[in-house]
Amino acid sequence: MEENKDLKSFSMPRIGDKAPEFRAVTTQGNIHFPNDYIGKWVILFSHPADFTPVCTSEFMTFSKMESDFNKANCDLVGLSVDGLYSHIAWLRTIKEKIQYKGMKDMEVKFPLIEDIKMDVANKYGMIQPGEDNTKAVRAVFYVDPHGIIRTIIYYPLSLGRNFDEIYRVLIALQTADKFSVATPADWRPGDEVIVPPAGSCGVAKDRMENEDENVHCYDWFFCTKKLDKEEIFKSILKK
Numbered sequence: 131m132e133e134n135k136d137l138k139s140f141s142m143p144r145i146g147d148k149a150p151e152f153r154a155v156t157t158q159g160n161i162h163f164p165n166d167y168i169g170k171w172v173i174l175f176s177h178p179a180d181f182t183p184v185c186t187s188e189f190m191t192f193s194k195m196e197s198d199f200n201k202a203n204c205d206l207v208g209l210s211v212d213g214l215y216s217h218i219a220w221l222r223t224i225k226e227k228i229q230y231k232g233m234k235d236m237e238v239k240f241p242l243i244e245d246i247k248m249d250v251a252n253k254y255g256m257i258q259p260g261e262d263n264t265k266a267v268r269a270v271f272y273v274d275p276h277g278i279i280r281t282i283i284y285y286p287l288s289l290g291r292n293f294d295e296i297y298r299v300l301i302a303l304q305t306a307d308k309f310s311v312a313t314p315a316d317w318r319p320g321d322e323v324i325v326p327p328a329g330s331c332g333v334a335k336d337r338m339e340n341e342d343e344n345v346h347c348y349d350w351f352f353c354t355k356k357l358d359k360e361e362i363f364k365s366i367l368k369k
């Protein structure tokens with residue numbers, strides 16, 4: 131049977147997978163992903179197109195928050211299927227001309243990947259034909275210091291991302307790793323955390339019977355403890 135040469139292969143990486151490897155040209159030089167980021171967290175995110183309003187509001191917000199992500203040992207890497215010169219012109223326009231919600235003179239310092247052939251976008255399942263055949267959706271991949279995908283969030287083209295949530299997820303993942311806990315619904319640093327992580331119910335039953343004063347059990351399968359915001363940030367954030 132003759133192979134359809136127009137049919138591009140695509141994949142959908144999953145949580146727990148090793149982040150698919152690629153080399154790419156970016157606004158900050160060439161990168162080899164995830165190899166260049168081993169030892170750090172990295173958020174790889176896609177946007178549909180340069181010179182569009184929702185993406186512009188997102189890039190300005192990411193740029194405003196970049197130092198917060200960096201303090202949590204996390205780098206940002208953006209991607210769209212536009213070319214390098216479009217990226218450069220768009221980022222220059224943002225810096226020189228756009229004032230939005232008190233943000234102005236915003237310089238995007240993190241790399242923005244050019245992906246005209248959609249190689250990376252297809253590898254990461256960022257092209258979702260039901261939404262658009264030629265633009266990436268707003269995907270967010272959290273890759274840990276070992277190069278493992280830990281969280282994936284997808285938004286459609288019309289919906290700008292919530293950056294408080296994007297930061298909250300990073301801190302929650304790091305808190306879970308550092309303190310061997312899980313985080314309940316709507317958790318924010320300073321709220322109680324769940325001990326032990328879901329799935330270790332036998333340990334929770336022991337805890338309940340031992341009446342550990344730091345632990346509050348709602349039932350044998352649902353125990354929480356206090357974890358101070360200061361303790362979390364002291365162990366996670368760079369000085």
Ligand code: BEZ
Pocket residue numbers: 178179182183184185186265287288
């Ligand atoms: C935007 O960023 O404004 C946008 C991009 C593609 C489709 C719809 C909106």
